[in-house]
Amino acid sequence: MNELSNFTKELKLSLESNSLIRLILSSPDNKTGNLNKITVRTIEIKNKSALSFLFTYKNKTITKNLNIEESISFIAELFGKSFTDCVLFTTENDFSFRRTKKGKILFKKLKPAHAGCDFSMEHNFKKTKIIKVENNIYLERLAVVKNGRVSDGMSGKFKQINRFIETIGELIEGSELIKQDSMNIVDMGSGKGYLTFAVYDFLINELKKNVSVTGIELREDLVEKCTKIAFECSFENLKFVQGSIESQTVSNCDILIALHACDTATDDAIYKGITSDSEIIVVSPCCHKQIRKQLHITGELKEITKHGILEERMAEMVTDTMRGLILEAYGYKTKIFEYISDEHTHKNLMISAVKTTNKIDKDEILKRLTALKKTFGIEKFYLEELMKSNL
Ligand SMILES: C[S@@+](CC[C@H](N)C(=O)[O-])C[C@H]1O[C@@H](n2cnc3c(N)ncnc32)[C@H](O)[C@@H]1O
Structure with a gap:
């Protein structure tokens, strides 16, 4: 053979x-x-x-x-x-x-590098499970798991959680943070806390890091619920704070996360990440109203805007391209990709940014941003304005 x-x-x-x-x-x-x-x-x-x-x-x-x-x-x-x-x-x-x-x-x-992880079949789907379901208090309280099994109708959410954790793990591995024993993480717009709990669990129990995680959330009821669950799990360094993303003062942050925060809240989160010098910034945008309202397209590209759905997708693409450019201009190696198949959620685009020591030609990148804005008739890009206000 x-x-x-x-x-x-x-x-x-x-x-x-x-x-x-x-x-x-x-x-x-x-x-x-x-x-x-x-x-x-x-x-x-x-x-x-x-x-x-x-x-x-x-x-x-x-x-x-x-x-x-x-x-x-x-x-x-x-x-x-x-x-x-x-x-x-x-x-x-x-x-x-x-x-x-x-x-x-x-x-x-x-020897198997992933020994001890749970990779068994669950609810008729097979995949890498970094987050364990057995005796998992937070997944039970959040109704993702019932009696030690993934609840009916929650396999997509469970898959999304695991895929997100896998992505975070890969980003940490590819960054300077892998050398650090302790790190601070801020999750902006933490909602019900699915990902916030999972990130804490993964970093403490799998990567054996000494982490402190803070979820920022507008809704008081969700903050109360998550705080109670964190207490039940004895997750001592996981806290939830009521407040808006834009009003937060962020400092000493290593990883900034904002998944599905509405419209410009994603830009506010990126701004907080850049200005607090976060090593890693991970966002998954939600809606893209700010740019859609401004799109003023002429020439052949106008054909695209005849169809509402295509105009919406164009606004998404232009907004996220511009976010990527801003992150690059401010010293981040940036990737935009689908982090999960769109059969689970259509909000599946992720922008990941890891600080780089490579030489960056900021002016050249910002010129490209200006040219892009001109092509699409955009007067003001919210994130760019925030960055300017910080000068
Ligand atoms: C769609 S949920 C996503 C929750 C979580 N990040 C996830 O992906 O599972 C968005 C959450 O962000 C919160 N949110 C939206 N805008 C916000 C803002 N400006 N400041 C703080 N929280 C915000 C909402 O209340 C909501 O709970």
């Missing part, structure tokens, strides 16, 4: 036994252009197992889902021809494969 078939055998086995957690193809040879890495994980589409491929290019990421049969030959071909490293993470063992210049495949069996 040649070693590529050994690779294919381990891959098939991990899929048949539902033990595959993740597969990463890296170290591309020069045939892949700007494609740097492919991350593959298991998902469930209409009750059938499938694999989700995240293609990471130099400046973008693309997700593609394939069924299991076509995935196996696709992965083997990618590893055999285009990538020299592949790591297969399973619940039993991890496997590292390296293709040498002469085409020989070196193979190592390693």
Whole structure:
């Protein structure tokens, strides 16, 4: 048996036994252009197992889902021809494969890096579960879990929580924060606290960090409810504060989160993140009214605005592109991507920003922002105005 078939055998086995957690193809040879890495994980589409491929290019990421049969030959071909490293993470063992210049495949069996995590089937869907359901007080109180199982109708929410935590974990791993033992996190517009509790739980119990997490929320009833649950969980350094995002004074913040805060509240959160020098900023925008009202498009692009839904999507794209530019201009490596499939929520776009030490040509980036505004007839971009007010 040649070693590529050994690779294919381990891959098939991990899929048949539902033990595959993740597969990463890296170290591309020069045939892949700007494609740097492919991350593959298991998902469930209409009750059938499938694999989700995240293609990471130099400046973008693309997700593609394939069924299991076509995935196996696709992965083997990618590893055999285009990538020299592949790591297969399973619940039993991890496997590292390296293709040498002469085409020989070196193979190592390693201890499982994700041992102890719960990756079992739950409610007929299979996926990586970082957040455990057993004895999980906050998920029970928030009705995501009932009697130790994900509640009916809450599998999408549970998946969203796990995917978000996975994203936060990856961002921390790729930032200077991984070296810190303690960190401060602010979650703006924390709502019912699903993600706030999960972030605290993950950082304390999985990453073993000494964290302090604060949820900021307008609604007093939600603040009271979350405070009570935090007490029941003995989450001592998790607190919820009633107030608006815009009125908060934020300092000493390492990670700023704002998921689905309405309209310009997302801009206020980004502003607080930049001005408090947060290492990581993660936002998932909600509605985009501020720019939609101002769009004044001429020329061929006007065709798009004939259809309300397309105009709305255009406003979303323009707003988030401008947010990305502001983050880049102020020293953040920024990515915009779908963090979860849109079958669970259509508010699935995420802007992640990690502070970079790379040299930034702020003026050049702001010129690009001005040109973009001109193309779309935008007079004022709220976040840009906030940044100007800080000068
Ligand atoms: C759609 S919920 C999202 C909750 C949570 N971030 C999540 O993704 O599960 C938005 C929450 O943000 C709060 N919110 C909206 N605008 C706010 C503002 N300006 N300041 C503080 N909270 C705000 C709302 O009350 C609501 O609870």
